[in-house]
Amino acid sequence: MNLLQGKTAIVTGAARGIGEAVALKFAAHGCNVAFTYISDSSKEKAEALEQKLIALGVKAKAYQSNAANFAACESFVNDVLKEFGNVDICVNNAGISKDNLLLRMTPEQWNEVINVNLNSVFYMTKQVIKPMMKARTGSIINMSSIIGEIGNAGQSSYAASKAGVIGFTKSVAKELGSRNIRCNAIAPGFVETDMTSYLKDGEGADKYKAGIPLGRFASAEDIANVTLFLASDLSSYVTGQTISACGGLNI
Numbered sequence: 001m002n003l004l005q006g007k008t009a010i011v012t013g014a015a016r017g018i019g020e021a022v023a024l025k026f027a028a029h030g031c032n033v034a035f036t037y038i039s040d041s042s043k044e045k046a047e048a049l050e051q052k053l054i055a056l057g058v059k060a061k062a063y064q065s066n067a068a069n070f071a072a073c074e075s076f077v078n079d080v081l082k083e084f085g086n087v088d089i090c091v092n093n094a095g096i097s098k099d100n101l102l103l104r105m106t107p108e109q110w111n112e113v114i115n116v117n118l119n120s121v122f123y124m125t126k127q128v129i130k131p132m133m134k135a136r137t138g139s140i141i142n143m144s145s146i147i148g149e150i151g152n153a154g155q156s157s158y159a160a161s162k163a164g165v166i167g168f169t170k171s172v173a174k175e176l177g178s179r180n181i182r183c184n185a186i187a188p189g190f191v192e193t194d195m196t197s198y199l200k201d202g203e204g205a206d207k208y209k210a211g212i213p214l215g216r217f218a219s220a221e222d223i224a225n226v227t228l229f230l231a232s233d234l235s236s237y238v239t240g241q242t243i244s245a246c247g248g249l250n251i
């Protein structure tokens, strides 16, 4: 079943990890994908992903663009509109963590995390709602985190940024619901990506897994499946929600 046939999606930070899995999942469901990557070192991976997506029979393009820069987001979305004609779905996925205990955290470290994880969501959403309002349809999906809901020692900046994403998501849902634009967040638990590579194996990983009812970390594809649901018409009456995809860690 092609749940997103003929639609166009933007995915930020998709050269690897959850973003890459989302791009592949969307393309497998017939969706054209415009995605961003930030660093020169990701260029090769981004180009390889672009080719993989095209091989799935959709239109796809990689853009080097910083989601944490307002002007860059504006020109990226304008370029996408020129190239693809419309934007039906926006997945605000780009994110970083710079963990540190509060006593040691500098304002620069704090601001960097807020800028990449929270300001970027505002920057991108502000751009994509214009074409979505015109088309009177749209689905915006923001990658939050379980940490935004429960907090974590050493992750105050990350938790604050991801909690901010949830408040923003609810406000956008209220502001734009009447225009048929939906906005939802996903709160993953531990996902096996580069971001959590420190958890990969050994005793530490076993300890974390023991606290997860499903007994395992998520794959990027587990999260991509939830993203697909929120992007598609299967969730046509769902907005302003935060879907936990954490293996039951929050219960």
Ligand code: NAI
Binding pocket: 012, 013, 014, 015, 016, 017, 018, 019, 036, 037, 038, 039, 042, 065, 066, 067, 068, 093, 094, 095, 096, 116, 143, 144, 145, 146, 187, 188, 189, 190, 191, 192, 193, 194, 195, 196
């Ligand atoms: P990752 O580190 O593997 O991928 C993040 C991607 O975002 C990277 O490709 C990176 O280059 C890109 N990126 C970073 N800053 C950017 C910017 N300013 N502009 C454009 N791209 C930028 O991480 P992962 O795990 O795939 O995370 C994706 C999202 O999911 C993030 O928002 C993260 O906070 C969130 N998340 C991840 C969890 C996990 O356990 N891995 C758990 C909960 C949420």
